[in-house]
Amino acid sequence: MELQIKINERxxxxxxISREKNQISVSVDDKIYSIDLCKVEENEYSAIYNGKSQNIEIVEGESSKKYIANxxxxxxxIEIVDAETRYLQNRNKGLLNQEQNIISTPMPGKIVLIPVKVNEKVKAGQTVVVISAMKMESEYKVTRDAVIKKILINLNDTVKSNQPLIIIE
Amino acid sequence: MINAGVPVVPGTNRKIISNDDALNIIKDIGLPVIIKASSGGGGKGMRIVEHESELINAVRMAKSEAMTAFGDDSVYIEKYITEPHHIEFQILGDKFGNIIHLCERECSIQRRHQKVIEETPSPIMTPELRERMGQTAIAAGRSVNYEGVGTVEFLVDSNLNFFFLEMNTRLQVEHPITERVVGLDLVKEQIRVANGEPLQYKQSDIRQLGHAIECRIYAEDPDNNFMPSPGLVRHITEPRGLGVRIDGYVYAGYEIPIYYDPMISKVIVWARKRDGAIDRMKRALYEYKISGVKTSIKYLESIIKHPAFKAGNYDTHFIEKYSEELKNSGDPCDADCEDIAVITAFIEYSDKLKKFSEHQIQVSSDVNWKSYGRSKGVVRI
Incomplete structure (x- = not known):
C-alpha cells in the first residue's frame, strides 16, 4: 500500500513495507521506519520507535481524509492525498487564483459590522468586516487598495470558518 | 473613593461624551491612557492608547465591545501606569457594618487585560503592605456600605505605591485561590450575608495558609494568535489528587458555542509553599487533556515553567515581554516525531479502508504489562 500524505505544508x-501484528515497517519519502505501533483506545495510538515511546492522538477532521494529529x-x-483529492485540486486550480480576492475568516463567528458598500473603493489596511466570536471582536482588513465587488453576508449573520465573506477586485 | 481616603489613578470620573471630550481629557492627563467600559470587567471593552491618532478608533471599538458584552456603551479614560502589578483584595461585609478582608490575590499574569493565572499570596507582598492595602480595601467597602463578597482591585507600581482601580461587586473567577488559603467557602458566606446573618469571623480570625495558584483554561489557539476555538469536545481527562481542584463545565461530546467567553475551566492547586504549588500545577496541566478543540493548556504550562514566573519576578507585561519564549518552549517534537504522526495517520486511514481485515491493529501487544502501561500512558496516568 502506498499513499501520498500531506502534513501541514509538507x-x-x-x-x-511489512506489517506483523504491531511491528510495522514503513518508508516515509526515503527514510525507513520500524515502529511498534498500537491503537490503545479510539483515536489514540502509542508508538515505540528507537526505544522511545510517544503517544499520538488522531482525530478525524472536516472530511474522512483529513485528520488532526496531536x-x-x-x-x-494531515490530509490523505489520493486520486480523488488530486482531481478536486486540479478542478479548483482556477479558483485558487481568485483566493486573494476573497475575504474570509479562519474561525466561526457573528458579523457585527460591515463598514463598506458594494462598489466602494477601499485602501490597503482598511477594515471591511468585523466579526465577533466568544465575545472578542476581530477586524478584517484588505491588504491592498481595491474595490468591493460583492458582499456575501448580512449584519448579524453567523458564519462558519473559511466561509467567503466579501469579494474584492 | 477619594473622599474615603483611597488613592486613585488620575483620570476622569464620568463617561466620555464625544471625540473632542476624549481629546481634551488626554491633553489634561497625558499619554498613555486606557479606555475602559463603565459596566465592564474581564478586559472587555478595554483599549490602551499610546498615540493621539489611535484615540478616536479605540473609543469606537471599546464602546462597541462594551455594548455587546454588557449592553451599555459608556466608557471612560484614565492614566495608564507602566510596569504595574494587579493585586486585588477580597472583602466580605454584612448588613451590620462589619467588613473584613480575606487577603490578596496577585493577578498580574494577563493577556490583553484578561487574567490568565492568579496566585495568593503575591510574591511581592509584605505583611506591612498587606495590612495597609487590606485596611484601604475595607475603607473602600465601608464608603459604600458594602454587603456580600466583593473585590477591591489595585494597581501596585514598582515602588509598592498602590492605586484603587475598580471594585468587582460579585464573586470572581479567581475566588477559589482565596477559599483555599483562608479556608472559607465564599459562596456560603455570600448566602449567609444575603440572608441577613452577621459575619462569623473577625479580621483576627483570618490566616493565610500555604500557597494557591489558579490557571484559566481557554478554548483558544495559542499557536494562532489566540484565535477562539469553539467546537466539539471529543475527549477529556481531568487531573485529580491532593490539592487539585477543577471548576469547569465542559464534557466529552459538548459543543462549545461561539456566543460566550472562551473560558471553559479552571485548575486550582494548593501546596504549603509556592514551589510546591508550581510543581503541582505543572503536573495537573500535564494530566489535563482536552481534545477536539484547541486550548491554552500547553501555553499555561510554558508560563508556569518560565524562570521569571518561578522566581516570582513578573508584572502585568509578563506575557507580552516573553511572548516569543512562551511560544517556543517545551518542544521535543523533531523530524522523526512528525514522520511518526504521518505513519499513524497512514495506519489509521488504511485500517479504516479495510475495517474488518485481519491486519487491524490491536490493543494487545506481546506482553500484558507492556500493553497495560501503553494504554494508561495515553491518558497520562
Whole structure:
C-alpha cells in the first residue's frame, strides 16, 4: 500500500513495507521506519520507535481524509492525498487564483459590522468586516487598495470558518 | 473613593461624551491612557492608547465591545501606569457594618487585560503592605456600605505605591485561590450575608495558609494568535489528587458555542509553599487533556515553567515581554516525531479502508504489562 500524505505544508510519500501484528515497517519519502505501533483506545495510538515511546492522538477532521494529529506539544493537520483529492485540486486550480480576492475568516463567528458598500473603493489596511466570536471582536482588513465587488453576508449573520465573506477586485 | 481616603489613578470620573471630550481629557492627563467600559470587567471593552491618532478608533471599538458584552456603551479614560502589578483584595461585609478582608490575590499574569493565572499570596507582598492595602480595601467597602463578597482591585507600581482601580461587586473567577488559603467557602458566606446573618469571623480570625495558584483554561489557539476555538469536545481527562481542584463545565461530546467567553475551566492547586504549588500545577496541566478543540493548556504550562514566573519576578507585561519564549518552549517534537504522526495517520486511514481485515491493529501487544502501561500512558496516568 502506498499513499501520498500531506502534513501541514509538507507532502510525503508513505509506503508500507511489512506489517506483523504491531511491528510495522514503513518508508516515509526515503527514510525507513520500524515502529511498534498500537491503537490503545479510539483515536489514540502509542508508538515505540528507537526505544522511545510517544503517544499520538488522531482525530478525524472536516472530511474522512483529513485528520488532526496531536503529540504532546504539537498539533498537525494531515490530509490523505489520493486520486480523488488530486482531481478536486486540479478542478479548483482556477479558483485558487481568485483566493486573494476573497475575504474570509479562519474561525466561526457573528458579523457585527460591515463598514463598506458594494462598489466602494477601499485602501490597503482598511477594515471591511468585523466579526465577533466568544465575545472578542476581530477586524478584517484588505491588504491592498481595491474595490468591493460583492458582499456575501448580512449584519448579524453567523458564519462558519473559511466561509467567503466579501469579494474584492 | 477619594473622599474615603483611597488613592486613585488620575483620570476622569464620568463617561466620555464625544471625540473632542476624549481629546481634551488626554491633553489634561497625558499619554498613555486606557479606555475602559463603565459596566465592564474581564478586559472587555478595554483599549490602551499610546498615540493621539489611535484615540478616536479605540473609543469606537471599546464602546462597541462594551455594548455587546454588557449592553451599555459608556466608557471612560484614565492614566495608564507602566510596569504595574494587579493585586486585588477580597472583602466580605454584612448588613451590620462589619467588613473584613480575606487577603490578596496577585493577578498580574494577563493577556490583553484578561487574567490568565492568579496566585495568593503575591510574591511581592509584605505583611506591612498587606495590612495597609487590606485596611484601604475595607475603607473602600465601608464608603459604600458594602454587603456580600466583593473585590477591591489595585494597581501596585514598582515602588509598592498602590492605586484603587475598580471594585468587582460579585464573586470572581479567581475566588477559589482565596477559599483555599483562608479556608472559607465564599459562596456560603455570600448566602449567609444575603440572608441577613452577621459575619462569623473577625479580621483576627483570618490566616493565610500555604500557597494557591489558579490557571484559566481557554478554548483558544495559542499557536494562532489566540484565535477562539469553539467546537466539539471529543475527549477529556481531568487531573485529580491532593490539592487539585477543577471548576469547569465542559464534557466529552459538548459543543462549545461561539456566543460566550472562551473560558471553559479552571485548575486550582494548593501546596504549603509556592514551589510546591508550581510543581503541582505543572503536573495537573500535564494530566489535563482536552481534545477536539484547541486550548491554552500547553501555553499555561510554558508560563508556569518560565524562570521569571518561578522566581516570582513578573508584572502585568509578563506575557507580552516573553511572548516569543512562551511560544517556543517545551518542544521535543523533531523530524522523526512528525514522520511518526504521518505513519499513524497512514495506519489509521488504511485500517479504516479495510475495517474488518485481519491486519487491524490491536490493543494487545506481546506482553500484558507492556500493553497495560501503553494504554494508561495515553491518558497520562
Amino acid at each position: 507532502l510525503t510519500n508513505v509506503k508500507l 503529540t504532546y506539544y504539537k498539533s498537525f493537520e
